[in-house]
Amino acid sequence: MKPKRERYQNRIELLQGTLDMLILQTLQWGAQHGYGISQSIRGRSGEVLQVETGSLYPALHRLETQGWVSSEWKQTESNQRAKYYRLTAAGRKQLLSEQARWKQIVNAIAGIMNPAPEEGQP
Amino acid sequence: MSLWDWLFHRHQREEELDEEVQGHLRMAAQERREQGEAAEQARASAVREFGNVTVIKEVTREMWGLRWLETLLQDARYGLRQLRRNPGFTAVAALTLALGIGANTAVFSIIHATLLKPLPFRDPARLVLASATFGGTPNPMASAPDYYDYREQADSFEAFSAVLPFEQKTTVTGGAEPERVSFTYVAHDLFRTLGVAPAAGRWFTPEEGLAGGPPVVMVSERYAQRRFGAPRNAVGASLAVDGKPYTVVGVMPATFRFLFDADVWAPMRRGEAVARMPRQFHNWLIVGRLKTGVSIASAQRQVDVISKRLEQQYPASNTGKALQLDPLQAALAGEQTPRLFLLMGAVGLVLLIACANVAGLLLARGLIRRSELAVRAALGASRARIAGQLLVESVTLALLSGVLGVALAFWLSRLLPLVTGLGDLGSTAKGLDWPVLLFALALSILAGALFGVAPALRGSSRLLAQDLLSGTRTTGTMAGTSLRGALVVGQLAVSLVLLVGAGLLMRSFARLAATDPGFDVQHLLTGEIQLLEAQYPDPNQRIQFFDGLREDFAALPGVKAAGFISQLPIRNPANNVPAWDADHPPANPADARTAYKRIVLPGYFDAVRIPLLFGRDLGKGDREHTPLTMVINEEMARTLFAGRNPLGRRVSVDMGGPQPATFEVVGVVGNARLNFVGDSAPMAMYLSYYQFPQATLRFAIRTDQEPESITRTVRRLVLARNHDIPVENLISMERLIGDSLVPQQVSAIMVTLFAVVALLLACIGLYGVLAYSVSQRTHEIGLRMALGAERRDVLKLIVGQGFALTLFGVGIGIVGAVAVTRLLAGLLYGVKPTDLLTFAAVSLLLTAVALLASCIPARRATKVDPMVALRYE
Numbered sequence A: 001m002k003p004k005r006e007r008y009q010n011r012i013e014l015l016q017g018t019l020d021m022l023i024l025q026t027l028q029w030g031a032q033h034g035y036g037i038s039q040s041i042r043g044r045s046g047e048v049l050q051v052e053t054g055s056l057y058p059a060l061h062r063l064e065t066q067g068w069v070s071s072e073w074k075q076t077e078s079n080q081r082a083k084y085y086r087l088t089a090a091g092r093k094q095l096l097s098e099q100a101r102w103k104q105i106v107n108a109i110a111g112i113m114n115p116a117p118e119e120g121q122p
Numbered sequence B: 001m002s003l004w005d006w007l008f009h010r011h012q013r014e015e016e017l018d019e020e021v022q023g024h025l026r027m028a029a030q031e032r033r034e035q036g037e038a039a040e041q042a043r044a045s046a047v048r049e050f051g052n053v054t055v056i057k058e059v060t061r062e063m064w065g066l067r068w069l070e071t072l073l074q075d076a077r078y079g080l081r082q083l084r085r086n087p088g089f090t091a092v093a094a095l096t097l098a099l100g101i102g103a104n105t106a107v108f109s110i111i112h113a114t115l116l117k118p119l120p121f122r123d124p125a126r127l128v129l130a131s132a133t134f135g136g137t138p139n140p141m142a143s144a145p146d147y148y149d150y151r152e153q154a155d156s157f158e159a160f161s162a163v164l165p166f167e168q169k170t171t172v173t174g175g176a177e178p179e180r181v182s183f184t185y186v187a188h189d190l191f192r193t194l195g196v197a198p199a200a201g202r203w204f205t206p207e208e209g210l211a212g213g214p215p216v217v218m219v220s221e222r223y224a225q226r227r228f229g230a231p232r233n234a235v236g237a238s239l240a241v242d243g244k245p246y247t248v249v250g251v252m253p254a255t256f257r258f259l260f261d262a263d264v265w266a267p268m269r270r271g272e273a274v275a276r277m278p279r280q281f282h283n284w285l286i287v288g289r290l291k292t293g294v295s296i297a298s299a300q301r302q303v304d305v306i307s308k309r310l311e312q313q314y315p316a317s318n319t320g321k322a323l324q325l326d327p328l329q330a331a332l333a334g335e336q337t338p339r340l341f342l343l344m345g346a347v348g349l350v351l352l353i354a355c356a357n358v359a360g361l362l363l364a365r366g367l368i369r370r371s372e373l374a375v376r377a378a379l380g381a382s383r384a385r386i387a388g389q390l391l392v393e394s395v396t397l398a399l400l401s402g403v404l405g406v407a408l409a410f411w412l413s414r415l416l417p418l419v420t421g422l423g424d425l426g427s428t429a430k431g432l433d434w435p436v437l438l439f440a441l442a443l444s445i446l447a448g449a450l451f452g453v454a455p456a457l458r459g460s461s462r463l464l465a466q467d468l469l470s471g472t473r474t475t476g477t478m479a480g481t482s483l484r485g486a487l488v489v490g491q492l493a494v495s496l497v498l499l500v501g502a503g504l505l506m507r508s509f510a511r512l513a514a515t516d517p518g519f520d521v522q523h524l525l526t527g528e529i530q531l532l533e534a535q536y537p538d539p540n541q542r543i544q545f546f547d548g549l550r551e552d553f554a555a556l557p558g559v560k561a562a563g564f565i566s567q568l569p570i571r572n573p574a575n576n577v578p579a580w581d582a583d584h585p586p587a588n589p590a591d592a593r594t595a596y597k598r599i600v601l602p603g604y605f606d607a608v609r610i611p612l613l614f615g616r617d618l619g620k621g622d623r624e625h626t627p628l629t630m631v632i633n634e635e636m637a638r639t640l641f642a643g644r645n646p647l648g649r650r651v652s653v654d655m656g657g658p659q660p661a662t663f664e665v666v667g668v669v670g671n672a673r674l675n676f677v678g679d680s681a682p683m684a685m686y687l688s689y690y691q692f693p694q695a696t697l698r699f700a701i702r703t704d705q706e707p708e709s710i711t712r713t714v715r716r717l718v719l720a721r722n723h724d725i726p727v728e729n730l731i732s733m734e735r736l737i738g739d740s741l742v743p744q745q746v747s748a749i750m751v752t753l754f755a756v757v758a759l760l761l762a763c764i765g766l767y768g769v770l771a772y773s774v775s776q777r778t779h780e781i782g783l784r785m786a787l788g789a790e791r792r793d794v795l796k797l798i799v800g801q802g803f804a805l806t807l808f809g810v811g812i813g814i815v816g817a818v819a820v821t822r823l824l825a826g827l828l829y830g831v832k833p834t835d836l837l838t839f840a841a842v843s844l845l846l847t848a849v850a851l852l853a854s855c856i857p858a859r860r861a862t863k864v865d866p867m868v869a870l871r872y873e
Helices: A002-010 A018-027 A034-044 A053-066 A089-113 B003-008 B010-034 B039-050 B053-062 B067-085 B087-116 B144-153 B190-194 B221-228 B296-313 B328-333 B337-368 B370-378 B383-419 B434-461 B464-470 B478-514 B539-555 B604-608 B634-641 B707-721 B733-740 B742-776 B778-786 B791-827 B836-862 B866-871
Strands: A069-075 A081-087 B127-134 B157-163 B168-173 B179-186 B216-220 B238-241 B244-252 B264-267 B282-290 B321-327 B524-530 B559-565 B576-581 B594-600 B612-615 B629-633 B650-653 B661-669 B684-688 B696-703
Touching: A018 A034, A018 A053, A018 A069, A018 A081, A018 A089, A034 A053, A034 A081, A034 B010, A053 A069, A053 A081, A053 B010, A053 B053, A081 A089, A081 B010, B010 B039, B010 B053, B039 B053, B067 B087, B067 B383, B087 B328, B087 B337, B087 B383, B087 B434, B087 B742, B127 B296, B127 B328, B144 B157, B144 B282, B144 B296, B144 B321, B157 B179, B157 B190, B168 B524, B190 B282, B216 B221, B216 B238, B221 B244, B238 B264, B282 B296, B296 B321, B321 B328, B337 B383, B337 B434, B337 B478, B337 B742, B337 B791, B370 B383, B383 B434, B434 B478, B478 B742, B478 B791, B478 B836, B524 B707, B524 B733, B539 B559, B539 B696, B539 B707, B559 B604, B576 B634, B604 B696, B629 B634, B634 B661, B634 B684, B661 B684, B696 B707, B707 B733, B733 B742, B742 B778, B742 B791, B742 B836, B778 B791, B778 B866, B791 B836
Parallel strands: B179 B264, B216 B244, B594 B684, B629 B661
Antiparallel strands: A069 A081, B127 B282, B127 B321, B157 B282, B168 B179, B168 B238, B216 B264, B238 B244, B524 B696, B559 B594, B559 B696, B576 B594, B576 B650, B612 B661, B629 B684, B650 B661
């Protein structure tokens, strides 16, 4: 049980609203099923970001209701039936605007956390 | 998810979600196995990592939208299960509500038909009724010359038409048997004005509305069907109306109805007979269609200018006269409106009481369901969720009642047109149409919310966790009891208001039925006879016919006397004309009072038993070439000759000719009702038939047996004299009067019925509160009895509680009734809205019934066994 506890400690709570962006970003490289998306996010974040299934599936279904992703049933590599989500044109647009917003937030927070040295100070 | 998906693909989506979750678990387990975990272990870990499958599915489903609908249905299903589980409660509550909803729906269906539903005419919003007013008081009929003047001078109207608004019978011969059909005159463009196309043939042409135009009529589809087999066959056919041949040019559809069901319409011909009467004779009802974009106000201004001009032009006849425009529908419904609103108010109150009752029941049941609700709250249901669930349950119950209510309304709505007299004005279509059903639906939901709100608030506000702990006995129910007490006080108060209303209407009806009509109504058979002008062109022939018929009638076995008159009391109202003391004519002819004009054969007063007070009856001597004579009633003698001997005095009457006719008063008779039962006694004058031998006379035969038992004999007698005279509608005077009072009678009975239902409901409510109180106080009562209280004391305790509630209710109710019954004033006859006797009797009745209802739980309280009660812990 030890590794699990460790993972728990390293886990970072996702910022409100960022999960949608991460899902859209992940789907950018091709259609994927829910399990694949969660694994992909975990892998790409170096095991830091753990997506709760309790958030993932509601988010996927919400994105589908909004028309940003579409879904279809396909066979996986291991020959299982799985529901694959794919980015729609609207979703691609949404992703672009989310990315722009994310950059703004990162810059803003960075500005607060690492203030540029004020003039006149040694 | 759209509503469509939700309705038809919900199950598929549920399955897909399940498959998606299972797939996730499978893939996660597989990866763990690949990393070396044992199969069983891998599966368990995957599930653990995934989390609570049910909850995750739940929150995912919420993303589909329409989650609220799911919740709603779930609650409704749960509510239905609850209702099924308590069939007794459900039956009582649903029937109570169904009564309220049904009664409201039925009354609304009438209001909808008369006031709200557009008249079945083209663009009915532009139709106006033009009522002639005298000094501001609507008449509402106008004279033919005035009508033509307005028609020619007012250009606010697309069409300006008129109808003779009295249902008349005329004789049609040429068929298998002579028949009396409903008939009237209309301006040639009436149907065009209303915008109703003929079912066959055509409308009248303008030429047919002029003097000397071709003899044409239009007939109803109903009549065309009966007489000619089909509407098509009627067009061009010949019809013998009143002995003269007419050509049928058009057939009006069966759905068409205006004022009354007419079967034959003849064109009003300018300058001929009926349309030639002078300006003092007001018998045409005017209907106009405003031009598009012209407001009723601007049309009114134009009409006012014309009225002023006519006043100057014809001061003798038109002083103080004007024309008032009203939207047609409102104007036609005018008379019915108060009675409709009275009923709507009554049934509204009944529904209110029914809601209060069901709210009381639910509150009581809320106590039983306390632990269930507490468990739900403990499991995490929010207050809003619990309140919502209870509300949905109430509305479910109300909708169930709504279905029952609509069934009840369907039945009631057949009864209600009786109450309102006409019931509908434009069309014959009745019944429950969509707006009415929508009303019932809205009412059900509203009622459900209304009676559900108190239990829902209480159900959710309670300290539920405490209830879980408290076990069987509850101490915190005082709030519930007082809320139910307040409900019961309200119910009793509203019942009292209804009972007072019912009492007033009943007393008013009793007064009306007991009024002395001024003649002896028992054992009188009434009927009417119209001679065909073509068969009896000579007045002397008519006199001979009726004289002979009178003798025939009088000679019948079982007949005591027969009277003939131009218009029978109650049966044929109206026809008043200006009349004045010839020696003291009014300065302004327009100021002359009007008196009702009746033409009689000698012996009429004797036959109907109107007492002759002074002078003599009209006789054989009052003939064509003798001076004109009249008998007047007491009221006319008093009004015109105030205290002086009226005999031998002269009265001038405007008979429609260029000069008034002058009569000598030869007798004075008692006042008798002329128009309707509750009528005051207006001035009346009786002229001699020998001097005015018209073609139509009505008769009243005094029998010494059941009057309607001789109808066949009477009919045979008339047919023996002339085979072309139909004798229909022979009816006893008592029945005639009874029928004329049906609206008052039925509305009194209906309101009483509703009031009794309200009283019963209120008493059931009272009983419920007291019974509950007794069950709560078993312990206390046991203790009291153990300490020596007598059964009588216990009885007093509980009945006292009921009495207190009742007194409260009666007090509030009396205040409410005083405020409300004023609205009834217009519907009452001979009873004041604050009639002390009614108020006292009704209050006593309600108190007595309420005390009776209190006695049942009180008696149960006295049966409490102190030992059992004290051990009951």
